[in-house]
Every structure is written in C-alpha cells, then in structure tokens.
Amino acid sequence: MQRILYWLKGRELLLLGGFLVGTVTIAALLAPWLAPYDPLAQNLDAMYNAPSFLHWLGTDGYGRDVLSRMLYGARVSLWVGFVSVGISASIGATLGLCAGYFRGLVDECIMRFVDIMLCFPSFFLILAVIAFLDANLLNIMVIIGLTSWMGVARLVRAEAMSLREREFISAARLAGASTMRILFRHILPNALGPVMVSATLGIAGAILTESSLSFLGIGVQHPLPSWGNILLEGKESLEFAWWLSFFPGFAILLTVLGYYLLGENLREFLDPRTQR
C-alpha cells in the first residue's frame, strides 16, 4: 500500500489521462455489447426524447439512441486517431531518421520539404483534398496521416543528430552493422520516447480533425455515427435538444484531454533511466 502510494505520487495526471483514454478505448471496443440499442435503428415514436432511464443520453431527430450512437462513434474516432497517427509517425520517423543521420543534401531536401508542408494550413489542405476524393473513412485517415508527420520528423531528426555522434554508433559501425541496422536498432529505439509522446498528442489532434471534418459534413458520412456528425445533427436542434450537442462535445473534450494528459506525462515514464 505504502509502495503504491509512493509510486502514485506526482503521477496523478498520468493516471487521470490513462483512465480517460482507457475508459473510451474499452467503451469503443465493447460497443456492440454495451450499446442498449442498434445505433442505426430509427424510432419515430421517440424523436428528440430528453435523457431518461430508457434513453440515458436521449434520442435524436430520428429517434435513434444517442448513447448507442456515441459508443459506435467512439470506435470511428479512435480508429481514425490510431491509423492516422500510425501513418504520420512512420513517415515522420523514417524521414527524420534519414535527415538526422545522413545530414548533408538528404537532410536539406527532407527538411525543406517539411518546411513546405508546414507552410500549408493543413486543415485547408485536407479540405481541398477531400473535395476531390471520396469522403470515406480510409481517405480521411490517410489524408490526416499524410499532413501531420512533420512534427515527428523534426523531433526524430533532432534526436538522430545527437545520437549519431555518440560512441555506441561508432562501436556499431566497427561491429560491422549495416546502415539499416544502425538506423533502426541503435538510433530509432533511443529516439522513440519523444515520438511516443508526440504520437499520443497526435491522436488527440487527429480525433479533433476528424470531428471537425465530420461536423462540416465532409468527414464520416451519415448514417455511420461519429462524434463529429452527431454534433452536426445536434446543431440544428440546439434550442430544444441540448443533449444532442452536449454529450458528443463533452466526449471529444474528455478524450482529447485524456490523450494530452497521457502524452505530456508519458516521457518520464518511458525513459528506462528515470525509473525509480
């Protein structure tokens, strides 16, 4: 007990973040079992019902249960978050690693490309691309991933630049390790701490972006529920059905907050040298 308390000291925020993220993840995974109703089933006898014991978070304009829709919507939001961050972290880590390790012309080309990408306001870039492509889930994930890797690239580049001067890299070269092995076995694992942190924060960003896109009606398409498009439907009826906008908005807030807290407090936790 003493030891548990000691361990917890100063880690309350990490724990709170972990709790929020864990709750949302479990809710999303168990959606089919947790949801009291079919998220797509319309019930025209129960339109705009306020939260009650029958419908905990009320119903929408088609009489669909908001709680069920939000549970399924959590799946969409988290899936988008994980996949797009997976894409952006892989691209960012690979390019950053090459830039920081090889330096010279490679570095110059990659970093100028990063600068170019950063010049575009990424949200409008996404809007423009969505305008040309189908607005389906896959496209949204890929586009969010392709427009958000620059931060990771810069982080990894900085780490790689300092790591490549360390003696263990010389030792690895003397051991005959190939460039690939040096990059992915010696440099990347040591640069992973900051990447994990920025990936966690990136998930929050991706969830927000997806919600914004869905809210604008060009993200996840009706009738598939996502927090953003439940919010969009709630906008029409804000005066008399507050629960339609309040709950999805609150869910986005808590999830993003959870990921931020987790990300901010993860760094210390991930470094083997700071383990108590």
Place this chain on the structure above:
Amino acid sequence: MENLVETTGLCRSFTGRGTLLRGAETTRAVDNVSLTIPKGQTLGLVGESGCGKSTLGRMVVGLLPPDSGDVLVMGKPLWNAAAHDNYRAFRQEMTRHIQMVFQDPYSSLTPRMTVLESVQEPLTCAPAPLPKAQRREGALAMLERVGIEPEQAKRFPHQFSGGQRQRIAIARALVSRPAFVVCDEPTSSLDASVQAQILNLLLDLQDELGLTYLFISHDLAVVRHMSDQVAVMQRGKVVEQAPANTLFTAPQTEYTRLLLHSIMELGK
C-alpha cells in the same frame, strides 16, 4: 619481428566553420604520422589532450578516413579502395580483425539493447554469422571471461557501474577474436581502483588471445605499465617512438623530457 599494423604518412585536418569576416580555419589534427606496431605487442601513444591521439586511433580502426596516407593491416591497405577487388567485403571482413575500446563506457553501449545483444553484435553482423545459439554462447563466454555473470547478461547498460560497463565494452570488442585492438583512453573516465583492474584485465587478455594493442592515453604511468613501445605525439606529429624502457629512462627529445618531468613534479 613482423609488423601487424603500420601507418604510412597519415594526415588528417579539420576545417572549422568560418564566419563572415574570418575565413574557415584548418587544423592539422594528424600530420604525416608513420608508426609500426609489431604483432603481439602494445604500442602506447601518449601526448597532451588535443594532440590528435584519438583522431589517429579512429583512422587506424577505420572509422575516420584520412586525407592522405594509409593504414596497412597485415600488409593490406585499409583505406585504399582501388587496391581491393571488393572493397566493401574487405572492410566487412576487417571488422572482425580490428576492434576498439572506447573512452566513455557510459556512451559506448546502446542504452536500449541488453548487454548480451550488444556483445553479440559483432557476431551477428559478421559476413558469415554463426548460428544463433553459438553466437549467444560465444557472447556469454566472453562476458564471463571479463567478469560479468550470465545472469546479468539480460540487463541494460544503465544497470551497471562504469567499471562493469567497460568490461562489457571489452567483451564486445573481443568477442569476434580480433587480432588488433585500439584502446582509446579506456580507463580515463574510471575510478583509480577500477582503472588497475581494467588494465590488468586487458593485459591478461592480451596474453591469452595474443592481441596486439594500440593503447592511447595521456597518463604516462598507465602507458608505461601497458606498453612495449611508446610513441609520443605533439601537435599532430609523432616526435619520438622507442621501446618503453628506453623512452622512460633516456628520452631523446625535449618534449618527451618535458612530459616526463611534469609527472615527476606531481609525484613529489
């Protein structure tokens, strides 16, 4: 006696970054150095810090290309790509014969690899690697020889003391049974009591495995303890190379006398 390693007129300079008003300055870190290291012996390399000892060491092991000159290892030029049919394969092969023990055991081991993985690396990356079980066995045996128990092999470098880490670094350098090892100030970041242990370990291993050392240090007492021959470096040049006893009893150059005198002063 046959020379295992020979350097012929090695030169290397570094160019600093210039500013708007001042052009870039070029420092000659190593200037026309020719040394010979007889097989099975230790050549001590002394000189004050910044005199180019480490630069020379890095060129000799093959980490830093020289501007001119070459290193002959067993008669083969290490830096002359044109002299080999397949230079890449040759260099890959050479990693088995030439190894290095670095100065700082806190930065010479990959933090996120277990000690066993680190020590196995020269075997894993060898041109024709042994089967996995044999690599593991070889690494464990080498670790045991330097005084690290097999139970400790699954740990990470930060769980060891400086002296233990240097033992691990030595195990990694010797696991592929090299003929030639460059020791770049291997004890200068260790406590005095641990220093002696590491030096004696290096001497024992030299006897057992018939190693040839290039032993770089700024500490004359350490060099005297370790070396058969000693070369003295000053501002990138070798000013004197002689058998250890001769050099310490009858130094030929003014600079060597000055160096010797400085430790006598401290010893008083």
